[in-house]
Amino acid sequence: MTITAKAMLTRAVENGVATLALNHPPANTLTLDLLLELEAAFDALAADRAVKAIIVTGSGRFFIAGADIRVLAGIPSSREGTEMALRGQAIFNKIEACPRPVIAAINGVCLGGGLELAICCHIRLAAEGARFGQPEINLGIIPGFGATQRLSRLIGRSKATELILTGDLISAQEAKALGLLSQVVPPEDLLRQAQGLAGKIASKGQLAVRSALRAIHEGTELGLREGLDLEARLFGELCDSEDKKEGTSAFLEKRQPRFQDR
Secondary structure (H helix, E strand, O other): EEEOOOOOEEEEEEOOOOEEEEEEOOOEEHHHHHHHHHHHHHHHHHHOOOEEEEEEEEEEOOEOOEHHHHHHHHOOOHHHHHHHHHHHHHHHHHHHOOOOOOEEOOEEEOHHHHHHHOOEEEEEEEEOOEEEEEEEHHHHEEEOOOOOOEEEEHHHHHHHHHHHHHEEEEEEEEEEEOOOEEEEOHHHHHHHHHHHHHHHHOOOOOOHHHHHHHHHHHHHHHHHHHHHHHHHHHHHHHHOOOOHHHHHHHHHOOOOOOOOOO
């Protein structure tokens, strides 16, 4: 296992699974420095062929409690505000488009920019007791890192609008019922469950994993017909792969496949 630590981010890689832990006490508030560290970490992991899945989690009682209010208060003009939003959106777009599956292991309070980060991840697990919300409306602003667009695509326009316009918080169980989360687990089991899920995905043929991620991600930006065309093309490309031959042979021979990712 290799571990590197910076001011606000810890990275560990083991058995093909990278774990990024946000460490900006007391509440893991988002700052530009933390966002830039996160972007650099994702750039490095996406280029590392040994990494097959990525987990993002928080340290302490918080996943991310939102943006640093002092930073928000200090934005001097609409130009700087727009630049800040576009910068954060670009980083979160990069995470959403990551060719490795990204799992959010939400260990606690997940608000504002923290929820916007979580909904960029491909799969979301949360600890019992975690709380979720977009409270920006209480500060006289709106979400700026993508929630007005992504949240409605995940949980439906009506409920997303309600949460954004009221700033209300919801529980992990409510978030799961809305489709925002795939699992809610005891806090002590969260990282183990996330690592188990990441390990299961890492054991699959990575050509197929990347193609599935591409079909899902790009398909949401396309019409149904174009999305189906994309799926068909990717399916066809995989039919020429060694992994497809190995996977089908292993099934017929009643053994575990040995994928080579080619």
